[in-house]
Amino acid sequence: MKTALIIRHVPHEGVAGYRQPIEDAGYDVLRVDVTDPGFATLDLREPDLLIMMGGPMGVYEQDRFPWIACQRRRLALRLEADRPTLGVCFGAQMMASALGAKVHLGPAKEVGFHPVQIHEHAADGPLRHLRGVPVLHWHGDTFTRPEGVEVLASSRLYEHQAFRRGKNLLALQFHAEMGEDPRFDDWMEQWPEAVVEAGGCPRALRRAHDELGPGAVAAGRAMISDWLSALN
Template identity: 60%
Template sequence: MKRALIVRHTPVEGAAGYRRPIEDAGYDFHRIDIFDPGFRTLDWLAPDLIVVMGGPMGVYERAVHPWIDGEVAGLAARIAAGRPTVGVCLGSQMIAAALGAPVYPGPVKEVGFAPLRLTAAGSASPLRHLSGVDVLHWHGDTFDLPQGAELLAGSDLYAHQGFRIGDSLLALQFHAEMGEDPRFAEWLEDVDYIVDAGTNPDALDAAHARLGGAAVAAGRAMITEWLGRLPSSR
């Protein structure tokens, strides 16, 4: 059986809605946290699929989080080898850094459900399932588009919301995996961050209840199609 490894930077940001399509595609599901003893010696080339999830830290906070250097180096090696890789939010920023692009604080915090603006390439990619769908955004950092990357999506506040290189690398700044996961209640506890973004926990909770199901369904369709396009799946 193929092996999928989910890299978690915090327990409240796991594969969530993406787990089902990964398992349905025939992957044996595993996870590793950055504080697990085996993380520092992780063989980044070994898993058939790696999905790098989000977290509250910034890629540029390497003095505070010394493990970031190892993760970026591991991702760089994996990407160079053409191994299937997905990055979500912080994971997308890690991928950008692994490709040599700068990652830095954005102009505002983007928090809440809102649609994406797909590029022509995005409309022809698995992200087409997200067209017109409000998905969750929860970030304050951004990145320059890496050299050789194809931009797939932006939003009203951030130009770079998704990119790919070939069929084996997908970077997603947004959270189309979130909408039905009970851990969202823990996200809502970060009141200062939410208020700083110009919203409030009650409004986010209501939007989650109203829009989350459709977001997850679209996100699952996106991941299902992306997995089906992998060279090893053809």
């Protein structure tokens, strides 16, 4: 059986709604936390599919989180080999950094449910399932455009919401995997200030999650299923 390895940077940011299409595509899903003693020795080129999820840290905080530099070096080897890789939020920023981009603070916090603008050249690709669908955003960092990638989607605040390189590398700044996972409560409890900083209201965001979350996850699952079906 093919193997899919999920790298989890914090316990409350898992693969969530994306697990179903990954398992449906025939992968045996494994998981490793960056705090696991064996994480530093893993060869990230080995899994058939690598999925890196989000986290509250920034790629530029390597002094606080020494594992970031170690993970980035090993990730760069995987991307150089064009091995199938999916990055979400912090995971997408790690992919951008491993491809030579600069990750930095963005102009403002982007927290809440709203659609992304799918670029015309990506209109027939996997992201077509997200057209007009409000998905969860929860970040304040962004990155310069990595060389050799194709930007797929943008938002009002952030130009780089998604990019790909060929068929095997996909990076998503937003969280179309979230909308049905109870870990959303952990996000709300740990970072209520982020909602306020973005100009939102925690109570309103909880309502939006209940109303819009299932549709966002359904679109996200369809997107990931399409992407997986086209891997080299």
